[in-house]
Amino acid sequence: MGKILVTGATGFIGTHLVNKLIEKGADISIFVRDQKKIDKEWVKKTKVYEGDITNKDSLSLISKDIDVVFHLAAVNVHKTPRSEEEKKYLYEVNVKGAKNILESLAGCLKHFIFLSSISVYDGVESSKELEENSEVKPNNAYGESKLICERLVAEYGKKYGFMTTSLRIPFAYGPGNKGNIFKMIDAISKRRFFLIGRGDNKRSSVYVGNVVDSALSVVGKEIANGKVYIVTDDINYSVKELYMTISESLGRKPILFHLPLGIAKIFAKVGDSVEKFFPGLFPLNSEILRKLTCTFCLSSNKIKEEIGFSPKYDFYNTISETISWYKKIRG
Numbered sequence: 568m569g570k571i572l573v574t575g576a577t578g579f580i581g582t583h584l585v586n587k588l589i590e591k592g593a594d595i596s597i598f599v600r601d602q603k604k605i606d607k608e609w610v611k612k613t614k615v616y617e618g619d620i621t622n623k624d625s626l627s628l629i630s631k632d633i634d635v636v637f638h639l640a641a642v643n644v645h646k647t648p649r650s651e652e653e654k655k656y657l658y659e660v661n662v663k664g665a666k667n668i669l670e671s672l673a674g675c676l677k678h679f680i681f682l683s684s685i686s687v688y689d690g691v692e693s694s695k696e697l698e699e700n701s702e703v704k705p706n707n708a709y710g711e712s713k714l715i716c717e718r719l720v721a722e723y724g725k726k727y728g729f730m731t732t733s734l735r736i737p738f739a740y741g742p743g744n745k746g747n748i749f750k751m752i753d754a755i756s757k758r759r760f761f762l763i764g765r766g767d768n769k770r771s772s773v774y775v776g777n778v779v780d781s782a783l784s785v786v787g788k789e790i791a792n793g794k795v796y797i798v799t800d801d802i803n804y805s806v807k808e809l810y811m812t813i814s815e816s817l818g819r820k821p822i823l824f825h826l827p828l829g830i831a832k833i834f835a836k837v838g839d840s841v842e843k844f845f846p847g848l849f850p851l852n853s854e855i856l857r858k859l860t861c862t863f864c865l866s867s868n869k870i871k872e873e874i875g876f877s878p879k880y881d882f883y884n885t886i887s888e889t890i891s892w893y894k895k896i897r898g
């Protein structure tokens with residue numbers, strides 16, 4: 568695999584990726600904002616660079632002897648930024664930061680692997696599985712920044728003669744992630760979760776181990792050069808299936824009450840109005856409701872067919888691990 572650099576190593580996916588690379592005995596460097604965040608074992612087994620991807624000077628310290636970059640560093644606090652300043656910062660890190668890395672290592676690289684997102688699609692209800700060549704139409708600044716980067720990465724690869732691959736990831740879950748699944752586990756554990764509508768809408772998602780395995784599977788493969796691949800668990804889960812699986816794993820009896828969609832829509836409208844004055848205060852708004860109730864599925868056939876990647880993990884064979892981690896951090 569050669570000499571590897573991981574940016575965003577202290578993040579959710581980065582942590583799993585670096586642990587896997589260490590396990591494989593790879594020659595790894597990591598670029599982190601804060602050395603204090605890293606595991607003691609990593610200090611012994613990786614070369615650590617501290618800096619900020621928006622600061623070219625800190626990137627200039629990285630050795631020019633790097634073959635493969637996994638570029639994971641990005642911000643995504645609010646996919647739709649709440650102020651112009653927040654939006655500027657998102658582009659500064661996600662686009663300019665990526666450009667800085669590409670420029671500082673272009674001369675030595677063999678393969679640049681970029682973690683993109685399915686936010687490049689419009690996220691509107693789709694009964695048919697979307698593919699890599701489906702229309703891209705981001706509906707938020709985060710998705711826009713990822714699409715700009717996919718194109719930038721491919722452009723730099725062509726210009727400087729190194730391979731590039733972008734992986735489009737849906738929401739990723741697993742130990743270390745405090746996103747949607749964590750919140751769902753927490754709400755079910757506290758008996759505060761109930762289904763909106765029938766809960767039979769489906770969404771693609773991906774276990775973090777599959778993201779890591781897919782990223783490693785493309786390294787050095789000529790066929791992956793200049794390509795974009797969607798990576799999922801290859802299962803589209805309904806909200807109800809997730810709910811039943813988590814409830815069973817937590818030993819909680821599922822609540823049979825379903826909030827009718829019509830009533831949820833009224834709450835969401837109230838949330839929209841409250842949001843204008845007090846962002847984040849109300850638990851539901853039209854955007855959250857849409858995400859909770861729409862079907863949005865993607866196909867990962869291309870990476871399976873071209874690379875031979877086959878996801879090992881799914882929600883069912885990893886839920887106990889995720890719940891153990893949840894219990895550990897909740898005390």
Ligand SMILES: NC(=O)c1ccc[n+]([C@@H]2O[C@H](COP(=O)([O-])OP(=O)(O)OC[C@H]3O[C@@H](n4cnc5c(N)ncnc54)[C@H](OP(=O)(O)O)[C@@H]3O)[C@@H](O)[C@H]2O)c1
Pocket residue numbers: 574575576577578579580581598599600601604618619620621638639640641642643660664682683684685735736737738739740746
């Ligand atoms: N998780 C998902 O569901 C998902 C889905 C689709 C795509 N992705 C993409 O996958 C990648 C990894 O996601 P993740 O969930 O692991 O994200 P994460 O947990 O938020 O981690 C982001 C990482 O980027 C680093 N970072 C942020 N700004 C930086 C800067 N200015 N300079 C240097 N490093 C910086 C963070 O450092 P600190 O630790 O110092 O904050 C952290 O290590 C991201 O590119 C994300 O957009 C993730």
